[in-house]
Amino acid sequence: MDPRCKTVDPDKDLVDWHKPLLWQVGHLGEKYDEWVHQPVDRPIRLFHSDFIESLSKTAWYIVIMVWIPVVLYLSWFCYASLAQGTTRLFSSFTAEYSIPVHKYFFPFIFVLGMFLWSLVEYLIHRFLFHMKPPASNYYLITLHFLLHGQHHKSPFDSSRLVFPPVPASLVIGFFYTLLRLLLPEAVGMSMFVGGLFGYVVYDMTHYYLHYGSPKKGTYLYGLKAYHVKHHFEHQKSGTCPFLLLPAA
Structure with missing residues (x-):
């Protein structure tokens, strides 16, 4: 039992811990x-x-097993596509001034995707995950608990520290479709796969900050100390994805 955690009497708490919590918290x-x-x-x-409960949680290594093969395959596909030399930016607007995108650009587009993911995650974490739902709105309270409140209520539930693949695939699919619509296939997919890799790095870092034991004085030790404060001292502040610094 972590000494910083509140001791719960399941029979006297505001919710009934013998039953699923999601439909209770809104009340x-x-x-x-x-x-x-x-x-x-x-x-x-x-x-x-x-069945639905099983889809809402996962072990940390499942994230690696599911998404790293996807990252490797799509990285190879994107590089091979760019190597054909037919990809051009802005060709739908102007053929004369369209910009060719060579295979050597792939690492830069990949890294850009990682940073775009970081920005998106920051905005979601700051303004959605750490919103204060209106006390009178049952559905917003329920949504908040489903998205992030559950993690702050039970920060050491190891099965809920990373994003389960099934719900994650819905979010990932949305961003994949968006980038495919906005950019040429090879460019959009290169940015997407960089963002996907950034997500995996973020999820693994987050898990490690909860259960890992970094050496004192290291960068990860500082991140862990900051993240512990996020959960036990500054709980209502968002965090920056890669640096895990306070957003507010």
Whole structure:
């Protein structure tokens, strides 16, 4: 039991820990914000259905097993596509001044995708994950708990520290489609795969900051110390994805 966590009596808490929590938290109203920021060291069950519940959590290594092969394959595909020399930016607007995109640009587009992911994650974390849902809105409270509140309520639930592949695929699919619509295929996919790799790095870093033991004085030790403060001292502040610094 982590000493920084609140001791919970399942029979006397504001929610019934013997039942799934997701459909209960919306009834807490004005008590929700204080309750969700009192960490406990125990697993959380969200759904009644065993199948849906299984899709809402995962082990950390599943993220690597699922997404790293995708990153490797798409990286090879993008590089090979750019190597054909037919990819040009702005060709749909002007053929005369369109910009050729060579295979040597792939690493730069990949890194740009990582930074774009970092920015998107920061904005989502800062303004959605750490919003204060209106006390009178059952559905927004429920959504907040589903997206991020559950993690702050139980920060050491190891099965909920990384994004499970099935719900993650929906979000990833959205960004994939968006980039494919906005950019030439090879460029959009190169940016997408960089963002996907950035997401994997972020998720693994986040897990390590909860369960790893970095050496004192190292960069990761400083990140872990800062992230611990995020959970136990500055819980209502967002965090910057790669640096895990406070957003507010």
